[in-house]
Amino acid sequence: xxxxxxxxxxxNSFYASCERAMRPDLDGRPIVVLSNNDTMVVAASxxxxxxxxxxxxxxxxxxxxIKKHGIAVFSSNYTLYAxxxxxxxxxxxxxxxxxEVYSIDEAFLSLSEFADLDLTHYGKIIRExxxxxxxxxxxxxxxxxxxxxxxxxxxxxxxxxxxxxxxxNEKAILEKFPVEDVWGIGWQYTKLLHRWGVSTALDFTRLPxxxxxxxxxxxxxxxxxxxxxxxxxxxxxxxxxxxxxVVSRGxxxxxxxxxxxxxxxxxxxxxxxxxxxxxGLAAKTISIFIMTSPFRPGPQYANIATAKFPEAxxxxxxxxxxxxxxxxxxxxxxYAYRKAGVILPELCDEKLIQGxxxxxxxxxxxxxxxxxIDKINDRWGREVVHFGATGLVQPWAMRRERLSPCFxxxxxxxxxxxxx
Numbered sequence: 001x002x003x004x005x006x007x008x009x010x011x012n013s014f015y016a017s018c019e020r021a022m023r024p025d026l027d028g029r030p031i032v033v034l035s036n037n038d039t040m041v042v043a044a045s046x047x048x049x050x051x052x053x054x055x056x057x058x059x060x061x062x063x064x065x066i067k068k069h070g071i072a073v074f075s076s077n078y079t080l081y082a083x084x085x086x087x088x089x090x091x092x093x094x095x096x097x098x099x100e101v102y103s104i105d106e107a108f109l110s111l112s113e114f115a116d117l118d119l120t121h122y123g124k125i126i127r128e129x130x131x132x133x134x135x136x137x138x139x140x141x142x143x144x145x146x147x148x149x150x151x152x153x154x155x156x157x158x159x160x161x162x163x164x165x166x167x168x169n170e171k172a173i174l175e176k177f178p179v180e181d182v183w184g185i186g187w188q189y190t191k192l193l194h195r196w197g198v199s200t201a202l203d204f205t206r207l208p209x210x211x212x213x214x215x216x217x218x219x220x221x222x223x224x225x226x227x228x229x230x231x232x233x234x235x236x237x238x239x240x241x242x243x244x245x246v247v248s249r250g251x252x253x254x255x256x257x258x259x260x261x262x263x264x265x266x267x268x269x270x271x272x273x274x275x276x277x278x279x280g281l282a283a284k285t286i287s288i289f290i291m292t293s294p295f296r297p298g299p300q301y302a303n304i305a306t307a308k309f310p311e312a313x314x315x316x317x318x319x320x321x322x323x324x325x326x327x328x329x330x331x332x333x334x335y336a337y338r339k340a341g342v343i344l345p346e347l348c349d350e351k352l353i354q355g356x357x358x359x360x361x362x363x364x365x366x367x368x369x370x371x372x373i374d375k376i377n378d379r380w381g382r383e384v385v386h387f388g389a390t391g392l393v394q395p396w397a398m399r400r401e402r403l404s405p406c407f408x409x410x411x412x413x414x415x416x417x418x419x420x
Contacts, residue, residue: 015043021135147226248341263391
């Protein structure tokens with residue numbers, strides 16, 4: 001039987017690396033990327049981390065460091081990050097037969113078919129290809145299980161060549177590896193394990209299996225088995241079908257007018273509908289919520305409303321109609337709303353809504369219109385064509401004052417190269 005060999009390819013400081021990939025002048029310069037509304041740090045380059053900048057720190061607290069060291073500060077550019085993530089995964093996929101996209105910046109790779117090769121060298125080949133073709137630095141950890149590959153990748157990130165094969169050296173690494181850093185062990189289990197004198201991953205592997213299953217369920221037992229080198233988590237090459245979708249944002253300023261709330265909700269619904277069509281899904285119901293901020297003075301209010309569709313749909317038009325119907329039910333004047341969102345709690349396969357003999361002529365035209373809009377926006381940028389219901393000025397929009405261009409997805413924002 002073929003021995004399992006798994007690698008984890010993990011992009012280094014992904015958001016910051018995306019900004020640097022498009023701006024060679026930032027090479028070696030510290031970079032931080034901010035959360036929604038530019039409030040706190042969600043990503044930092046190695047140079048910024050070396051200055052003591054932690055993730056989650058509010059922007060105002062690091063202003064002196066920004067001025068002193070010339071730190072480059074960016075708002076989150078999710079369009080750019082998603083596109084570069086796709087390019088990273090496409091590059092990685094050329095080197096393996098089986099892989100699992102785990103997150104926007106991580107992928108598990110099956111290397112079992114290449115057991116006869118020098119896998120450390122093969123990992124370097126993959127790493128160099130991603131850097132050369134996409135501009136994103138990647139660390140590669142190689143192991144016998146997915147959990148051990150996570151450990152190996154943490155080691156790889158500290159090495160100059162960014163690749164580490166933990167096989168044969170598991171005990172020495174786990175002996176120094178903090179149990180709280182093990183994939184699958186959260187802070188609650190960490191507190192439990194610390195009470196029992198477990199401080200390292202190796203300590204955890206030595207606990208009785210019956211105790212682990214009793215106190216940490218079968219998931220904890222799987223984690224322990226994986227750390228022992230026994231594969232329990234197979235690659236999931238096909239992403240699990242999404243069961244629900246939420247699109248919500250905090251506003252850049254307080255919103256009081258119902259018209260502005262409606263614009264914001266229609267904008268979020270437009271994004272949700274586009275994502276559904278892209279993933280081949282449809283929604284049976286739509287819910288919206290509006291809320292004030294519990295952290296600000298003034299009267300507080302929050303509410304939610306739901307509408308059910310006659311049949312599952314991914315039509316932007318249907319979503320906008322529903323929002324205009326149900327928002328008046330929950331809107332109350334006199335409140336400073338700070339956040340709103342669209343929830344699609346019941347998703348199903350798009351095929352369930354195709355081939356309906358009773359679809360009206362106007363609905364067929366609507367479907368063709370949405371297909372045409374998607375095609376144009378995919379080529380020229382996501383909001384080149386948009387519905388008037390989402391507003392033109394959008395004073396409520398999320399604050400992103402340091403947003404970089406969408407270099408790879410918008411023809412109007414392509415980087416310019418000058419030849420002398």
